[in-house]
Amino acid sequence: EPEVTQTPSHQVxxxxxxxxxxxxxxxxxxxFYWYRQILGQKVEFLVSFYNNEISEKxxxxxxxxxxxxxxxxxxxxxxxxxxxEDSAMYxxxxxxxxxxxxxxxxxxGTRLTVT
Amino acid sequence: xxxxxxxxxxxxxxxxxxxxxxxxxxxxxxxxxxxxVQYPNQGLQLLLKYTTGATLVKGINGFEAExxxxxxxxxxxxxxxHMSDAAEYFCAVSAAGFQxxxxxxxxxxxxxx
Numbered sequence: 001e002p003e004v005t006q007t008p009s010h011q012v013x014x015x016x017x018x019x020x021x022x023x024x025x026x027x028x029x030x031x032f033y034w035y036r037q038i039l040g041q042k043v044e045f046l047v048s049f050y051n052n053e054i055s056e057k058x059x060x061x062x063x064x065x066x067x068x069x070x071x072x073x074x075x076x077x078x079x080x081x082x083x084x085e086d087s088a089m090y091x092x093x094x095x096x097x098x099x100x101x102x103x104x105x106x107x108x109g110t111r112l113t114v115t
Numbered sequence: 116x117x118x119x120x121x122x123x124x125x126x127x128x129x130x131x132x133x134x135x136x137x138x139x140x141x142x143x144x145x146x147x148x149x150x151x152v153q154y155p156n157q158g159l160q161l162l163l164k165y166t167t168g169a170t171l172v173k174g175i176n177g178f179e180a181e182x183x184x185x186x187x188x189x190x191x192x193x194x195x196x197h198m199s200d201a202a203e204y205f206c207a208v209s210a211a212g213f214q215x216x217x218x219x220x221x222x223x224x225x226x227x228x
Contacts, residue, residue, distance in 0.1 A: 006158075033215070043159070048214075056214070091158060103161045105161075109158050
């Protein structure tokens with residue numbers, strides 16, 4: 001079964017550094033999402049992306065965050081200047097357009113640790 | 116706006132016992148409801164979903180959930196727990212298929228021999 005692939009599985013970075021988290025969604029999917037889960041807390045929506053633009057974003061997704069689909073396969077989340085509180089598990093998800101009720105497919109996540 | 120409340124951050128059961136994980140939702144429009152499971156160091160895997168139609172939905176690994184509009188609930192059940200069911204379970208709601216999922220805080224299921 002096709003999978004959403006995320007790399008790296010674990011990223012350690014120093015405060016103030018830029019990080020790029022990478023995702024390869026399922027190939028025929030058209031809707032893309034980033035979620036994050038701070039340790040011990042709920043999974044939170046960050047941003048959704050469709051037709052090469054952001055369709056919705058949460059208040060968490062401030063100017064430090066950006067998303068891009070640089071080619072036909074990758075979907076990236078960039079954090080420009082990381083803060084300690086950005087430490088979390090970041091999940092990418094994708095969804096097909098075939099049916100309204102088809103579910104989101106999640107990747108295994110990237111654990112970001114900001115020191 | 117949508118929201119989900121999961122009662123109980125931890126639920127402990129014995130192997131073979133009934134599993135009941137509670138989820139109540141709030142939605143201003145007819146909801147789409149989901150249960151996801153997260154095993155340690157893994158991503159979120161869909162267990163089951165309710166969108167329209169039959170209110171009792173069956174998912175993978177013997178789990179099922181019933182949508183009760185009058186109670187705004189979507190509780191997850193399994194008749195007999197296995198050790199392999201130990202994981203974190205998340206209930207989620209969306210307003211429609213393409214809109215964002217709003218997750219509950221999760222319930223960790225512990226299964227003892």
